[in-house]
Amino acid sequence: xxxxxxxxASNRAAPAPRPLISRDCGPEGCExxxxxxxxHDAELDIESFNDFALEKGWGDGLPLVPPTELxxxxxxxxxxxxxxxxxxTLPGAVECTVEKIVINAVMxxxxxxxxxxxxxxxxxxxxPDFELYGVNTTTAPVYPAFVVNGPVRDRLDxxxxxxxxxxxxxxxxxxxxxxxxxxxxxxxxxAGGTSQTTFGNPGRIAGVLTGEWEERSPxxxxxxxxxxxxxxxxxxxxxxxxxxxxxxxxxxGDFLEMTGKSMAYPGCNGFSGLVPFxxxxxxxxxxxxxxxxxxxxxIEDVQECLWRFASLDAGHFQKLHRExxxxxxxxxxxxxxxxxxxxxxxxxxxxxxxxGLHATGFHTxxxxxxxxxxxxxxxxxxxx
Amino acid sequence: MAIGTILDxxxxxxxxxxxxxxxxxxxxxxxxxxxxxxxxxxxxWISEQWAESFRxxxxxxxxxxxxxxxxEEGVRCAREYQAFLESIDVAVVGLANCGSCTGWTVRDxxxxxNFGLPTTAVATQNFELFAHEIAGRGGRSGLRVHxxxxxxxxxxxxxxxxxxxxxxxxxxxxxxxxLTLREHAA
Numbered sequence: 001x002x003x004x005x006x007x008x009a010s011n012r013a014a015p016a017p018r019p020l021i022s023r024d025c026g027p028e029g030c031e032x033x034x035x036x037x038x039x040h041d042a043e044l045d046i047e048s049f050n051d052f053a054l055e056k057g058w059g060d061g062l063p064l065v066p067p068t069e070l071x072x073x074x075x076x077x078x079x080x081x082x083x084x085x086x087x088x089t090l091p092g093a094v095e096c097t098v099e100k101i102v103i104n105a106v107m108x109x110x111x112x113x114x115x116x117x118x119x120x121x122x123x124x125x126x127x128p129d130f131e132l133y134g135v136n137t138t139t140a141p142v143y144p145a146f147v148v149n150g151p152v153r154d155r156l157d158x159x160x161x162x163x164x165x166x167x168x169x170x171x172x173x174x175x176x177x178x179x180x181x182x183x184x185x186x187x188x189x190x191a192g193g194t195s196q197t198t199f200g201n202p203g204r205i206a207g208v209l210t211g212e213w214e215e216r217s218p219x220x221x222x223x224x225x226x227x228x229x230x231x232x233x234x235x236x237x238x239x240x241x242x243x244x245x246x247x248x249x250x251x252x253g254d255f256l257e258m259t260g261k262s263m264a265y266p267g268c269n270g271f272s273g274l275v276p277f278x279x280x281x282x283x284x285x286x287x288x289x290x291x292x293x294x295x296x297x298x299i300e301d302v303q304e305c306l307w308r309f310a311s312l313d314a315g316h317f318q319k320l321h322r323e324x325x326x327x328x329x330x331x332x333x334x335x336x337x338x339x340x341x342x343x344x345x346x347x348x349x350x351x352x353x354x355x356g357l358h359a360t361g362f363h364t365x366x367x368x369x370x371x372x373x374x375x376x377x378x379x380x381x382x383x384x
Numbered sequence: 385m386a387i388g389t390i391l392d393x394x395x396x397x398x399x400x401x402x403x404x405x406x407x408x409x410x411x412x413x414x415x416x417x418x419x420x421x422x423x424x425x426x427x428x429w430i431s432e433q434w435a436e437s438f439r440x441x442x443x444x445x446x447x448x449x450x451x452x453x454x455x456e457e458g459v460r461c462a463r464e465y466q467a468f469l470e471s472i473d474v475a476v477v478g479l480a481n482c483g484s485c486t487g488w489t490v491r492d493x494x495x496x497x498n499f500g501l502p503t504t505a506v507a508t509q510n511f512e513l514f515a516h517e518i519a520g521r522g523g524r525s526g527l528r529v530h531x532x533x534x535x536x537x538x539x540x541x542x543x544x545x546x547x548x549x550x551x552x553x554x555x556x557x558x559x560x561x562x563l564t565l566r567e568h569a570a
Contacts, residue, residue, distance in 0.1 A: 007456040038392040045386065058393050067391045091487075092521035094395050103393040129454040137487030137518065185393040188521060196483030196514055274423050276452050366484060367452040 004276040004328070005341045008129050008369055034083045035072065035099055042066065057193075058107070058185055060177070060205050067106040075102045078112035087119050088126030090187040091133045096122055100186050101178075108178035111171050114156055116376045117233060121146055121179050124235035124371040125187070131368040135237045136189040140269075141201035142365035144179070145208035145238045145281070147349055149223035150231035152375055153211035160211030162353030165241060165283075165360060166202075176209035201240050208238070208362075210351055216286035217350035218293020223372050225299065231375035236281045236347070237368035239269060242361040252295035255288050256302065259359045260309025263339060266317055269363045270310075270339040273324025278364045280340050281347040282306060287356030299348060307343035311336045402526040407560025408474045408502040412442030417472030419465075419492055420479075421450045426537040427479035427506070430548035434476075437552055441563040446472060450488060465492065469499050474559070478506030480529075481537060486511045490518040490527065497524055504559045508534035530558040 042052045049066045053059040065071065076083055076098075083099035090096050101118050110118070125132050125144050135142050148158050158172045188194040191204075214221045223232030244262040249255045263280060264271075270278045284292065296302050314322055314331045322331070330337050340346055347370060352358065364370070408414070416438050418431045435445040448468040451461050469475065475496035480486035486507060493505035505527055507515040512531045519527040532551055536544065556562065 004452065004457065009455055009459045035391060039389045040392060041387055042390050043386065044388045044390075049390075056394075066388065067393060068388050069391060072391055090395075092518075093397050093523065094521075096395065099391075100393065100395050103391045107393055128458065131454050131458075133487050133491060134453065134484035137514075138484035139482050140484070181393065186395045188396075194514075194517060194521065196486065196511070276422070276457075367454045367457075369454045 006277050006279065006345050006369065035069065036084060036097075037099060037103060044068065053107075057190065058181075060180060060184065062177075062205070064107040065109050067103045071106045072099070072102055075106055075112045075115070079115045081115065081119075087122050090126055091136055092188055094186060094188065096126070096182070096186045101182060104181040104185055105175075105178040108181050109171075109174040110178040111156070111174070114171075114175045114178070117148065117152060117156060117175065118178055118182070120233045120373045120375040121235060122182060124233060124373040125183075127371045129369040130235060130237060130371050131366060132187060134366050135368055136183075136187060136195055138365065139196045139198045140239060140365050141197055141199050141204070142237050142239055142368070143201055143203045143207055144183070144235045145203070145362055146176070146179070146210070147222055147234045147236070148209070148211045148232070148375075149214060149221040149228075149234070150375065152231040158209060158211040160213040160351045162355070164210040164351050165208050166206070172209045173206050176207035177205065179209070180205060180207050203238070203240060208241070212349045213286055213351050217289055218297060219299040219302075219348070219350070222347065222349040226372040228372050228374045231377065232372055233375055234347075234370055234372040236279070236362055236370040237365045238281065238362040239365055240362075242363065244359040244361065245357055246359070247357055250291070252292040253305065255292060255359075256305040257309045259284070259361070260306040262359075263306075263310045263361045263363070264312050266312065266321065268339070269365060271312070271317070271321075271325070271337060273321060273328070275366055276328055277341050277345075277367055278339075279345045279347060279370055280310065280364065281349070281362040281370065283349055283351045283360040283362075285352035285356045285358060286350055286354060288359065289350045300343065302348055303343040303346045306346045306348070307338065307340060310339040310346065396521070397523055399523055400520065401524050404526045404528045404560075405497045406500075406502045408504075409561065410565065411438060411474070411561050411563060414473040415444045415446065415471065416474045416476065417468055418445065418447045419450060419468075419475065419477040419489075419496075420447055421485060421488070423485055424479045424481050424537045426539065426544045427481070429541055429544050430532070430551075431476070431478070433545060433548040434552055434555065450492065453488065465495070469496055469501060472501065474561070475501045475503040476506065476559070477503065480505060480507035480511045480515045481534075482511070483514070486514050487518055490515050490522060493527055494519065494522045494524045497527060502559065502561075504528040504530050504555070506530050506532060506555075508532050508536050510534040528558050528560075530555050
């Protein structure tokens with residue numbers, strides 16, 4: 001038997017954050033015109049502009065802020081990047097510059113302070129191991145979910161308590177939407193055009209942008225466990241959220257058994273005959289985390305327990321599907337098929353409200369591998 | 385109404401190769417390589433069927449199967465594919481029969497075409513326009529795409545094989561290929 005294991009490519013490690021130097025042009029513009037994007041004349045009232053943007057194929061259907069030169073320059077001036085800096089090369093050999101990130105962030109209504117988070121997020125999905133090429137084009141409903149660690153969570157008001165995966169009113173929604181607009185307008189994920197998504201997903205509008213409630217976690221922050229301490233963003237290509245409710249369990253093993261088993265259903269990504277390997281991400285609420293952490297202070301034990309239960313007996317699969325899994329050597333000696341190749345591939349973080357009672361699972365897409373990247377901090381401009 | 389200047393939020397490459405690339409020409413003595421994937425049994429059946437006909441015409445045929453694209457497996461896959469391209473004279477790349485597999489099929493076809501090989505991507509009808517769209521975004525809008533009926537993989541083997549038969553000659557036309565000297569001269 002030879003199980004396909006997940007081994008990130010060694011030459012694709014996260015780069016160290018670069019020190020930034022203020023080089024902005026200011027809201028009044030520069031002597032040199034750094035902004036290279038094509039200009040359009042448009043009516044600037046919201047209704048007319050949104051008609052214009054929809055006609056151009058720029059929008060997501062919700063109102064957009066017109067990206068005037070003044071707004072774009074003001075956003076840039078609050079940061080420390082040249083607009084022509086190429087952050088990543090995206091599918092189709094498209095160069096994603098700081099300028100394009102800023103224009104889309106302005107349209108989404110994201111705050112200027114979010115630029116470094118957006119840059120880190122773009123960098124993360126551009127990593128070849130994230131497989132953005134497949135994420136963009138697939139019939140699946142996949143979108144990148146982002147988990148943020150470090151003090152930047154509070155600076156940007158990124159939620160990690162109640163409603164953190166959607167519904168709580170913070171500017172994180174606009175930041176998530178900015179990433180979605182970048183995915184659409186720069187990375188080329190347009191349903192019916194460059195994306196064949198059969199159903200799409202509500203997460204394709206503002207995405208999922210959440211913090212980890214590190215202060216309530218018995219374990220090290222997710223980013224730190226993945227090699228990036230402090231401000232970090234982890235991107236995870238997900239098909240959506242799967243809720244687990246458990247109002248009965250009271251021990252670590254019980255909660256993890258219920259959660260692990262709930263992740264394992266025959267039609268999920270990890271059991272597809274098309275997919276030799278995949279990851280899984282699970283959010284545990286702070287109440288359960290406290291109970292689980294007392295019994296299992298090592299996160300590896302938590303992952304092992306979840307992994308063991310996130311499996312199905314091979315006999316549970318319909319014959320043709322079982323044969324596909326057998327061809328991939330996915331049926332193990334114990335007669336079971338496991339959702340991920342190894343326990344380490346079950347990513348766990350702590351978030352959610354203090355009402356507890358729920359866990360959330362994120363099934364991945366294909367063989368897309370999650371990425372963790374550092375978020376750079378800007379060096380304040382020298383007033384001299 | 386106030387009119388103002390706004391900045392374009394989109395980005396796209398500004399180069400394109402609209403050429404379909406070289407014809408496959410007379411197939412006798414050529415090495416034809418099929419790119420397969422793990423997904424579509426119908427494509428396995430049809431490619432094997434076409435391979436028989438290519439062999440009968442005096443060509444050599446080899447197969448390469450695409451696998452995972454991420455991690456170490458992705459690096460290995462890319463290396464293997466490059467070696468495969470170096471071992472063939474003509475590339476037949478499929479199957480574009482879903483979203484991501486159309487993406488990867490076209491991407492692999494573009495890699496072959498940019499390597500200088502006569503290259504044809506094979507798509508099912510539902511993904512034909514998408515294949516051309518992705519080829520354009522990849523800088524090869526003229527990429528040859530042969531179209532098979534859709535749905536295809538949902539059919540049983542005995543229903544798929546007649547489709548392969550019926551599409552063999554049209555496929556040769558898409559490839560710019562001929563089986564005999566007389567056809568080639570014509």
